[in-house]
Amino acid sequence: FHPAVRPVQLEVHIDGYPGKHYCPRMATMNKPSFIAIKTHSPTKPVLIFVSSRRQTRLTAFDLVSYCGTEDTPKQWLHMSQEELEYVLDGITDSNLKFALEFGIGLHHAGLKERDRKCVESLFVN
Numbered sequence: 001f002h003p004a005v006r007p008v009q010l011e012v013h014i015d016g017y018p019g020k021h022y023c024p025r026m027a028t029m030n031k032p033s034f035i036a037i038k039t040h041s042p043t044k045p046v047l048i049f050v051s052s053r054r055q056t057r058l059t060a061f062d063l064v065s066y067c068g069t070e071d072t073p074k075q076w077l078h079m080s081q082e083e084l085e086y087v088l089d090g091i092t093d094s095n096l097k098f099a100l101e102f103g104i105g106l107h108h109a110g111l112k113e114r115d116r117k118c119v120e121s122l123f124v125n
Helices: 022-040 053-068 081-089 094-100 113-124
Strands: none
Touching: 022 053, 053 094, 081 094, 094 113
């Protein structure tokens, strides 16, 4: 749907990346995605769609590593340490736990339902 017909305002940014091979092309997209998030939505939730569970994990880990190079590595974490610990206590997926510590969630069909629901709740709240 066009952004003008959506009930919630949507801003769309499209970039193209060259390359024939999937994995290297996806890896080249992570740094520009990180910069785009910092530029266009530094305080609001963002979705990045990728085509596999593996790529979801790799993209999240790259974003975490880029956060680690910043002065405030947990810039996307918008909760207290106590709240974070409470959330992490209910998470079973170790990759998700690691990413959530930086305010980055993972969402794919391989997650247990409870982990998925937690990520969904964190995204909307």
